Amino acid sequence: MRRLPALATFSVLLLPVLGCGYSSYEARLEATQGRLKDDIILNQQLYSAAQGEFAENSIFLRVPQGMAQQPEFELIPLNPDAFEVAASFTSQSANANYALHVLARRDSQEPPNPEEPPRPARGDFRSDVINVLAQVYGPEITSAPIEQVNKTVWPRSDVAPPVAFERLTMTDRNLQLIHLYFYKEESGNANYEAALIWEFPSGEAPTASPNPVDLTLGTFAVGQRAASRFSGRPDQVGGAAGDGGAAVAF
Structure with a gap:
């Protein structure tokens, strides 16, 4: 009979521990269910990640359904050494009445290989992008x-x-709305800079909910976080870059 008080005391001490474990399990379960629901929304609204030069440079981009990547950058001819990524996506349906053009750089921080020819010097990324777009939309873009x-x-x-x-x-001069998003991040052994240029011929950005443009921007990633997304793994904790690095605007 002397064991009963001890057992009762042990049970009282154990209850909060079990409660914490159950709460943690419930939180993980709720997070998993939320992620699965978000994945369904993303798969309904966006195509799978763009491949080719995007995957080769660890740049993760999912465009809205109804858009198709064109064989080349459509705005103007570019210097082939100016950007690692230069791509255009245009509407193929009435549900996606807009276009997206992407310019991006990936500058490695590793020492250059002496056996390879040196890459031509490049100017400031943002200035180079603005100079390209001024030829398309007019000089007003500079201000x-x-x-x-x-x-x-x-x-x-x-x-x-x-x-x-x-x-x-x-x-622009054709009365279409232009939204130019600049993004910059250091991840791993490289610096990434990107410009996502959205054209809205109607003069208005989409307001649907969920908004496919916002979903594209919300899934955008570079570097190590892009590698995780290409592999189908969730983002890691520790900054928007997933590797402890911080994503910053220009």
Whole structure:
């Protein structure tokens, strides 16, 4: 009979431990269910990640369904050494009445290979992009207003910070709305810089919910976080870059 008080005391002490374990399990289960729901939304709204030069340079991009990648960059001819990625995606359906053009660089921080010819020197990425676009949309783009914007990471997470962009907005000579998103990040042994140029011929950005443009921006990733996404793994905790590095706007 002397054992009963001890057993009762042990049971009282054990209950909070079991309760914490159950709460942790419930939280993990809820997070998994939320991610699965987000994956369904993404797969309904976006195509799988672009391959080719995107995958080769660890740049993860999923465009809205109804858009198709064109054989080459459509805005103007480019210097082949200016960018690692130069791509255009255009609407193929009434549900995607917009276009997306992408320019990106991946500059390795590793020492150059002496057996390979040196790469031609390149100017400032942002200036080079603006110079390209000024030939398309007009010189007004050089003075267009700029703002900091944050896009929710998709699949959504309570621990991942938003994806930070700097957005330039203008209306071009054809009265179409232009949203230019600049992104910059250091990840692993490389510096990444990207410009996502959205054209909205109607003069208005889509307002649907969920918004396919925001989903594209929310799933955008470079470097090690892009490698994780290409492999189908969830983002890691520790910054928007997933490797402890911080994603920053220009």
